[in-house]
Amino acid sequence: MLKEVAADTNIIVYLMIIVGVIGVLAKVINQITLRRLVKAAGSMSKSTHKLIKLVRAKYEHACMAHDSVENTDAFVEKYIFEYRGFLFRIHTWRQLELQAIWFSGILAALGASAHYLSYGFNESVFQYIAAGAAEMVFLFVIRQLSDEPYKINAAKIYMVDYLENICSCRYKKQKTPEKEAINVIAADSTAKMAPVREESDAAPAESGVPAKAEPNLSINIEGEPRDVKKGEEVRQSVRRTMKEKLEEQGEPALKEEAIRQILEEFLA
Structure with missing residues (x-):
């Protein structure tokens, strides 16, 4: 029954058109998203892009908590992969482009097979094969028009360069005076506490209260014990x-x- 429906109607042709539209739409959305991302990463200090603002805020928070970020590349890649341009992530749109190419070929093969099994080897079989091959080539060419991995890498390099060479140095310069101020405050507090301790130590002596004498536990081991017999002889x-x-x-x-x-x- 499915074979007759596929052969007698143009449902497979409509499915091929839908798949082609999805592939082109995924390419357009991804292209716009990456172009905006690269432009925003190029002027990262002034950009109001939501991903750039998020990365800046997270990086500053990490520097405040740990003084520095050990692996900035991994830090930036994590947020790029999790970024949703429109409904889906960048990686998901790229996969839709690739899958549209394969599904158009699969649908063309199914349509050609259904016509061949129903009516034999006729002109419609060639039409499905030709239409499927043309759609696959068309989607592949559109996918290769812009180098998406290059744009993702460019956005990553711009972001890493700003975070490591500008943002990190600026944060260190701001943090150095704060540390010096803290050290000065600590030194002043210790200097103020020293006279108070000296006064507290001298207070018992000035008030006339005798200090507790330490018990003299020294033992005179040089003296010799008394000779009891010698004393008795003297008395006698x-x-x-x-x-x-x-x-x-x-x-x-x-x-x-x-x-x-x-x-x-x-x-x-």
């Missing part, structure tokens, strides 16, 4: 001398005087 010798003098002097007054002399000698 003193007692013996006292007894001998008392025996020699029998009077009590003399005894007291003798005891006093002995004590003085002992204490001396």
